[in-house]
Amino acid sequence: MMDWILPLALVAVGLTVLLSVLLWWSHRRFAQLERKCDALKLLQKAAQSTNDHLQREMAEIRTGALGVGRRVKELEQELELLSARQDEVKQNDPEARLYNRAMKMVELGADVEEIMRECELPRAEAQLLVTLHRRSQ
Template identity: 70%
Template sequence: MSVLDWAWLIALLALVLGNLALFNWARKRIAGLERKDEALKTLHKAAQKQNDLLKRELAELRTGAMGVGKRVKELEQSISLLQARQDEVVQQDPEARLYSRAMKMVELGADVDEIMRECELPRAEAQLLVTLHQRGE
């Protein structure tokens, strides 16, 4: 065999070995990418399950919030009705009106004698109203 034949044979062998090395590298790279793909699919499934769970929980919270909102509205209506009834009772009870007037006088700074005179209350009750107002401040 001539030198030229040996050169071609060596070049061909180098080309085959290079292709084998490239093929081996590509195969390993593909295997690594396939593992990553499987891991990403697993993560995606887990994220999808978590997303579905959160959607269900959000729907439950919305339903609960709507129920609470409805209940709050009912309670507000009940409170308004009770406040109106209480105001009616206070308007009908002349004695309660005297105490309301006396409390307003105390808040405006009236003294015990003035409260007794204007509201026709005994001294002890007028003093009690003044004392309660002073403690509340």
């Protein structure tokens, strides 16, 4: 009976050492994983903070863009109204119509005599229109 006690004791000691090493290794590995988990939690918290900040900025940008869009639309409507009024003033001003017609004739190559005759303009004004047109080219 004593013959098997020594080998059994050696196996028990070996198993105890092996279990102690495994326990030490498991504890060490658990500590490493716990540190990694803490680091990931910090990263997640920083990412969440950055995400919240970016969402607030996007909301501000969206609000600003809507305001700018409304203002652009108002300005476009105002420009259209002013353009329509300007066209109306041009149409109702007989002198402007004469000068517009005279400028069209100059652009089409009419001479001073023809402009004077068709638009009933004085020679000096007809010559001025022709001279201005030549300089602009």
